[in-house]
Amino acid sequence: MDTYREPARELPVSHDVDVVVAGGGTAGTAAAVCAARLGLSVVMVEQTAIPGGMVTHVTHWLSDFANKGGFAREFIEHLQGSGICQWPYHNLFQTTLYLDELVHASGVRHLYLARAAAPMRDENGQVCGLVVESKSGRHAVRAKVVIDATGDGDVAALAGATFAVGRESDGACQSISLSHLLTNYTGPAMGNPDFLALLDRAAAAAGNGYRIPYDRARVQTLAGTRQCIWNGTPHVCGHDPLDAASLSDALVALRRQCREFHDTLKHHTEEFAHIEFGPIAGLPGVRESRRIRCDEAVNYADASGGCRRPGGLFLVTQAIDIHKCREGEPDIYVEKIKPYHIPYGALLPQGVENLLVVGRCIGGDHQALASYRIIADCFAMGEAAAIAARLAVKGRCSPRAIPGERVAAEMACLGYEQ
Numbered sequence: 362m363d364t365y366r367e368p369a370r371e372l373p374v375s376h377d378v379d380v381v382v383a384g385g386g387t388a389g390t391a392a393a394v395c396a397a398r399l400g401l402s403v404v405m406v407e408q409t410a411i412p413g414g415m416v417t418h419v420t421h422w423l424s425d426f427a428n429k430g431g432f433a434r435e436f437i438e439h440l441q442g443s444g445i446c447q448w449p450y451h452n453l454f455q456t457t458l459y460l461d462e463l464v465h466a467s468g469v470r471h472l473y474l475a476r477a478a479a480p481m482r483d484e485n486g487q488v489c490g491l492v493v494e495s496k497s498g499r500h501a502v503r504a505k506v507v508i509d510a511t512g513d514g515d516v517a518a519l520a521g522a523t524f525a526v527g528r529e530s531d532g533a534c535q536s537i538s539l540s541h542l543l544t545n546y547t548g549p550a551m552g553n554p555d556f557l558a559l560l561d562r563a564a565a566a567a568g569n570g571y572r573i574p575y576d577r578a579r580v581q582t583l584a585g586t587r588q589c590i591w592n593g594t595p596h597v598c599g600h601d602p603l604d605a606a607s608l609s610d611a612l613v614a615l616r617r618q619c620r621e622f623h624d625t626l627k628h629h630t631e632e633f634a635h636i637e638f639g640p641i642a643g644l645p646g647v648r649e650s651r652r653i654r655c656d657e658a659v660n661y662a663d664a665s666g667g668c669r670r671p672g673g674l675f676l677v678t679q680a681i682d683i684h685k686c687r688e689g690e691p692d693i694y695v696e697k698i699k700p701y702h703i704p705y706g707a708l709l710p711q712g713v714e715n716l717l718v719v720g721r722c723i724g725g726d727h728q729a730l731a732s733y734r735i736i737a738d739c740f741a742m743g744e745a746a747a748i749a750a751r752l753a754v755k756g757r758c759s760p761r762a763i764p765g766e767r768v769a770a771e772m773a774c775l776g777y778e779q
């Protein structure tokens with residue numbers, strides 16, 4: 362491969378804090394807010410313009426909150442109390458504003474449209490912050506503890522942690538999705554069989570061979586609205602979420618699916634004749650990419666057998682749901698699990714100090730990931746990382762030196778079922 366040697370350069374250190382969180386998405390927002398509330402100085406670096414990641418760009422359905430405490434409980438109680446959530450659905454746009462308030466009130470220094478480009482290293486080669494690329498240029502955020510909440514484990518990988526990607530047998534990842542709104546719909550809600558039958562009739566009328574990309578679709582209004590329908594049908598397989606060109610191709614294909622879905626409904630059914638094409642999410646719905654090799658891993662056997670471990674931080678109760686990895690596979694495969702623990706060691710990348718991983722990139726396998734990647738569980742991981750970061754900063758040590766039982770005990774005090 363042709364290469365270019367980038368000249369070495371001095372970077373300004375823009376911030377010197379206790380904790381820097383890479384990625385202000387689901388787990389990252391929870392980690393940053395909780396760490397700041399624990400008295401730590403915190404910078405949160407997010408590549409998009411808003412907090413929340415999948416919570417505010419992709420997912421309108423909330424689950425696995427019942428046995429959670431702390432941040433997760435506060436979140437769901439606020440959303441339900443303020444009408445942002447009509448259980449189990451929430452309004453992503455209003456949730457963005459709520460997360461803004463939480464981040465601001467906690468004192469987190471947020472940096473939006475800023476990308477975690479590399480780990481910063483001290484004279485011993487240990488991680489000691491982040492190199493950030495933003496509108497201000499390239500600068501460094503020095504921190505005692507770094508929390509990688511990028512979903513993809515970008516920082517851990519750049520710091521030298523090893524990782525696995527996708528299904529163990531062939532490396533294929535679950536399909537990538539995109540969320541989209543159709544507005545001005547005045548018809549009734551419609552269950553899955555009725556909606557699929559209507560789409561079949563529309564496709565036959567169109568005569569263009571239209572086939573819905575996800576067969577679990579139904580007509581569901583966005584929480585708190587009367588005339589906006591949630592379109593979660595766009596799904597593509599065979600794209601690499603860690604390859605910029607492949608991911609870009611996926612986005613274009615997904616947006617084309619949004620148009621085909623809209624056109625088929627609008628032009629070939631009476632019920633949807635008045636719909637209008639609404640906004641498309643700015644972030645793709647990536648279900649899986651890197652799983653960082655950590656001190657402990659959460660595997661299929663743990664999920665199906667309900668594994669409990671000493672120092673388990675909280676319990677996951679969500680079923681495994683695997684969206685197709687290749688065309689021709691079932692659109693979704695669901696398997697029940699028994700409540701199982703996420704151990705602290707699954708947040709500690711092997712061979713790297715001063716770094717925690719949270720969210721869908723923690724240590725685990727392809728099948729278990731399809732259960733623990735759920736929003737409430739990512740919030741809980743973020744909160745656990747904040748607790749561990751506080752103990753590490755106080756003890757002037759790496760998070761690896763903190764006993765998992767200590768973190769678990771604090772999680773239990775916050776109401777997380779163990």
Ligand SMILES: Cc1cc2nc3c(=O)[nH]c(=O)nc-3n(C[C@H](O)[C@H](O)[C@H](O)COP(=O)(O)OP(=O)(O)OC[C@H]3O[C@@H](n4cnc5c(N)ncnc54)[C@H](O)[C@@H]3O)c2cc1C
Pocket residue numbers: 383384385386387388389406407408409412413414415416419420421422423424475476477478510511512513515537538539644645646647648719720721722734735736737739
């Ligand atoms: C299509 C889809 C549907 C889903 N449906 C549901 C559902 O119905 N219910 C449910 O509970 N869960 C659902 N999930 C799962 C859940 O939403 C996600 O697994 C979870 O939110 C992931 O959290 P995370 O913090 O790991 O990643 P994200 O929420 O994706 O956060 C990662 C953040 O990091 C940022 N980022 C990435 N790289 C960098 C970088 N280098 N520098 C700076 N910022 C960076 C991203 O912009 C993002 O904001 C769904 C997921 C998908 C993809």
